[in-house]
Structure formats: C-alpha cells, structure tokens
Amino acid sequence: MHPVPSHPVLTCAEAKAWEKAWLTDESLEWSAMQEAGAKVALAILDDYKEIGGLPARGRILVLAGKGHNGGDALLTARTIINERSDAKAVVVLAFGAGELRPLAGRALDWLREQAPGRVQILPAGQALATGQEYALCLDGIFGFQFRAPMDAAIAALIVQVNKHPCIRFRAAVDLPSGMGETSVATCFHADFTYATGSVKYPALLPRHAAVVGRLRYVDIGLLHEDSAPDAPERILLEQLLKPLAELRVTQSDKRTFGHLLIVGGSHSYPGAVVLAARAALRSGAGLVTAFVPEKFAPEYAARHPEVMWVGCPVTATGGLAPSTADLVRARSAKATALLIGPGLGAETATVALAAQLAGEATVPLVLDADALRPEVVAHVRDKVFIGTPHAGEFERIAPALFTEGNFTAPQGVLVLKGPLTRVTDGKTIYHSPFGGPVLARGGSGDILAGLIGGLLAQKPDEPMLAACRGVVWHGRAADLLARAYGQVTVEISEILEQLGPALQPTPWQTP
Numbered sequence: 001m002h003p004v005p006s007h008p009v010l011t012c013a014e015a016k017a018w019e020k021a022w023l024t025d026e027s028l029e030w031s032a033m034q035e036a037g038a039k040v041a042l043a044i045l046d047d048y049k050e051i052g053g054l055p056a057r058g059r060i061l062v063l064a065g066k067g068h069n070g071g072d073a074l075l076t077a078r079t080i081i082n083e084r085s086d087a088k089a090v091v092v093l094a095f096g097a098g099e100l101r102p103l104a105g106r107a108l109d110w111l112r113e114q115a116p117g118r119v120q121i122l123p124a125g126q127a128l129a130t131g132q133e134y135a136l137c138l139d140g141i142f143g144f145q146f147r148a149p150m151d152a153a154i155a156a157l158i159v160q161v162n163k164h165p166c167i168r169f170r171a172a173v174d175l176p177s178g179m180g181e182t183s184v185a186t187c188f189h190a191d192f193t194y195a196t197g198s199v200k201y202p203a204l205l206p207r208h209a210a211v212v213g214r215l216r217y218v219d220i221g222l223l224h225e226d227s228a229p230d231a232p233e234r235i236l237l238e239q240l241l242k243p244l245a246e247l248r249v250t251q252s253d254k255r256t257f258g259h260l261l262i263v264g265g266s267h268s269y270p271g272a273v274v275l276a277a278r279a280a281l282r283s284g285a286g287l288v289t290a291f292v293p294e295k296f297a298p299e300y301a302a303r304h305p306e307v308m309w310v311g312c313p314v315t316a317t318g319g320l321a322p323s324t325a326d327l328v329r330a331r332s333a334k335a336t337a338l339l340i341g342p343g344l345g346a347e348t349a350t351v352a353l354a355a356q357l358a359g360e361a362t363v364p365l366v367l368d369a370d371a372l373r374p375e376v377v378a379h380v381r382d383k384v385f386i387g388t389p390h391a392g393e394f395e396r397i398a399p400a401l402f403t404e405g406n407f408t409a410p411q412g413v414l415v416l417k418g419p420l421t422r423v424t425d426g427k428t429i430y431h432s433p434f435g436g437p438v439l440a441r442g443g444s445g446d447i448l449a450g451l452i453g454g455l456l457a458q459k460p461d462e463p464m465l466a467a468c469r470g471v472v473w474h475g476r477a478a479d480l481l482a483r484a485y486g487q488v489t490v491e492i493s494e495i496l497e498q499l500g501p502a503l504q505p506t507p508w509q510t511p
Helices: 012-022 027-053 068-083 102-114 154-165 206-212 240-245 271-280 297-303 324-330 348-360 391-403 444-458 463-485 492-498
Strands: 006-010 059-064 089-093 119-121 136-140 172-173 192-196 214-218 233-236 259-263 287-293 309-313 337-340 365-367 385-387 411-416 421-423 429-431
Touching: 027 068, 027 192, 027 214, 027 463, 059 068, 059 240, 068 089, 068 102, 068 136, 068 154, 089 102, 089 233, 089 240, 089 429, 102 233, 154 240, 172 421, 192 411, 214 385, 233 463, 259 271, 259 324, 259 348, 271 287, 271 444, 271 492, 287 297, 287 324, 297 309, 309 324, 324 348, 337 348, 337 444, 365 444, 385 463, 391 411, 411 444, 411 463, 444 463, 463 492
Parallel strands: 059 089, 059 136, 089 119, 136 172, 172 192, 192 214, 233 429, 259 287, 259 337, 287 309, 337 365, 365 385, 385 411
Antiparallel strands: 006 233, 411 421, 421 429
16 A cells, blocks of 8 residues: 555556556446546536536536547536536537447437436537537547547637637546647646546646646546556545544543644744644644744734744844744754744844754754745755745755755655645655645645644654645645635635545545
8 A cells, every 4th residue: 555645647558558457348437437427527516616606507518529538528417417407418529429439329318318308419510609608618528548630620629619708617527638648739728627537647747737727636446556556646635634534542642742843933924923833733733832033922822822932032124033043942852843934034044043943953844935945955955854845945945955856855855836736755746636726825835834744743754644644635625615715705814714624525536
C-alpha cells in the first residue's frame, strides 16, 4: 500500500492497457460506464452549487461521441435528469446515430427511457442556434483515446460550442475533446474536467490548464490498490482525511497530540499569524505557542485564549527583533514542530532571525511566506522541513534547494501552491484535485501553513503525510465553503468552519 493514499497518474496508453486488462468483457465495461456516469453526475451537481445549483428546469446539452466516452456522458445526463425531474436534455450525436457503438447506443436508450419526452436528439446547427440556452454542457465526444488529426466537422462543432454565449457550466468527461496522447489546438473548453477511472497526464500539463479548467478525479475502482501501476506522479485521494474522523486514543492528554511553535506577525501584517494559529488549533494539535510582536499579544490572547501568545521585541519598523530567538529557545524543549513565516515581513533583521531559528531547530520545520528566502532555506538542507511556496516564492528559493535539477534537501517536502497544488519530495509529485478560486484570497496560505504545522506537530516523523493531508483538507474545506456561500461573498477565515464538515466522506469520491 502506498504510504500516502493516492492513485497513479497514467499516460493515455497506460490507461488504455489498464482498462483492457480489467474490463475483460462487455458486462464489466457496462458496469464501469454506469458507475462513471452516476459519479460524474453527482460531482457536477456538487460543483454546480458554487454558482447556486443546477436549476430544476435546466437544459443539458450532451455532446456524445460514438464510444465509451459518449456513453459515459449520456449516462451522466441520465442521472442528472433523474435528480432534476423537470430538467431536459438535448443530445448531439457528433458522428451520427449510425456510428454509435453498442454500449453507447445502450446508454442513449437508457437516457431516453429514463425521461420520455424530456430528451431530444438534434443536429448541431439546431441545438446551437441563436437563443438556445443550456445550464450545462457535457463533452463526451472523444475521451482519452483521441488521436490527431481531428475531423473538420467535429472541429467546427467544438468551436461552435466554445463560442456559444448561453452555456453556463461546461463539463468534460474524462478529458476535454481534442486532448489525448497527441492533442490539437481545437479542444473543448471546460470549466471542470472529471477524470474517470484514472487521471491522465495531458490533464496536468500547464499548457492545457485553461482548457481543462478545474480537475476532479472520479474513482470508479479500476486502480486497485494492491496492483495499481507505480508512477512518479500521483493524484491525492480524499481517503487521506479518514483517520482524522476516527476515535482518538482514550488514554491521552494535550501533549499526546504535539506542541507547535509559530513565529510570525509584524506591524505590517498582524493578521496572518492569527489565521495560522487558529488553523493549527483546528488541526487537532494539543498545544500551540505563538511568538508575535509584543503589542499584539494581549489582544490576541483575549480573542483566542487557547493559544499561548508570547509577546516579543520588535525592530524600529515593527518586525520581530533578533532577540526573539532567546524566547523561542526557552520554550523549545517540549515542542514537536516549528512554523516560521506567517506575516513575518521581509525586514533584514527579521529574515536573519528566521535563518537563525531554522539553523538551530531540533524539530521538524514548516517555512512559509517571508521565511521562504534563500538565506533561510540554506539552513534546512539536512533537516526535516516542509516549505509552502507559491510560484514566486518557489522561484526565489529554488536555487538554494535544487542543484542541476536535483532536490538537495532529502528530508524536505515542498508544497507548490496554485490552482492545482502539488506536493513533492523531489522523487514523487502528488497533485491535489481539491479547492478552487475561493482560495485566491490573502490569508489562504496562512491557514494552510497552520494546518500543515499542526499536523506535523502530531506526526513529526511523517512530513509528506502532513503536507498532503493539509493540502487535501484545506482544499476540501474550500470546496464546501464555495458550495455553501458561492465563490465571491466569503471571507477566507470561514474556511476554518468547514474543516469539520470536510472530514465527512463524499459519496461520489468513494470507489
């Protein structure tokens, strides 16, 4: 069993071979298609909540190819129509009814039988005529077995769909049509891509990001844990969170669950360290001590008494002064992890403090924000540490961590934050299909750093597990927040209230 719950990312050729090995007859193929269709539908209904939910009378446009991908899309529409009794579907058979393969034809029959009078089969020109409005478009033309070149008529259809102004939500089933082992310029432009059975490499390529939209992984049980192929890149699973929802050890006290020290805050950025400390508390850490500018400590203690706030001396411009190191050192004996960086600021003396603390640390470290500087990370090459950079911070520290392409910190883990967050130890890359634009707010990274720090304090020997679990938890909570209140009118601290609900399993993500 893999140490971090995850599934391998496959090439299209590997996915084809794997499915051929496991789906050995038509009945197994049909069962897999049914499960894919049902789970993609439920995933879409979940994600649609971010913009108010799929309307009860919504119209669904289904672009169906001739093979399994078309069948998956048709079965997806069937489940949605079953869930929305007034919804209607318009089906465009991209290659014509005569080209449908048996299982795709069976899926079309099932859809029509499910909702007599609510399903129309129309030619593309009529379906996409001016004035036609759709709450949802399902792309099931090609799937991962697409090979260039693309037929001119299909390319014209995709262009027409991409330009259509009255489609509110665009979902690609498995891969956007036009993308595969070889891809073409004309691809379906998805808001969400629902990878079925496995995640294929083309969906992760940066040049495809705008076409793929947000990636979801729909596990239908094809990648059996005991026999799944190994791969240097993997997709993280929600099962990572399962242990957090289990009973804790009965014979325990606060020290059982670790003690995290946090060094951060400045007069310029006073709130970041509060977000990190609150997230660390929510992570389940037994003790959290935060070292902050002395003028903030009383106020923070009044608002968040669960944290032990230590007021520290500051420089003339409000950053933590170098003598803060003495206060940290005095309280380090029983600590199990140290987080440096949230709201720290970039003043020379404060960065020197961060470098000193990193060099002296005898417990695993999390480096975030302004602690992610070359002069700081130079001190952690032989230590257990987690770095949480965004793209700009990664470019800043990369020369200190990589030599001729090799990761020079064998005990280090990097969390590369972005629309698709990645976690790596230089050997394996884990991709997280959780979270979305609701995270594009100041303070989001501080919450993530606090979560990871708290998890690391509880399991200091497992930095990769702490990093991956924190990323998934953070992303799941963000998804729930967006589904509850939308993507716009929220505050980033509200993610903290979704951390508990995020531990409950999502039915469509269970194989």
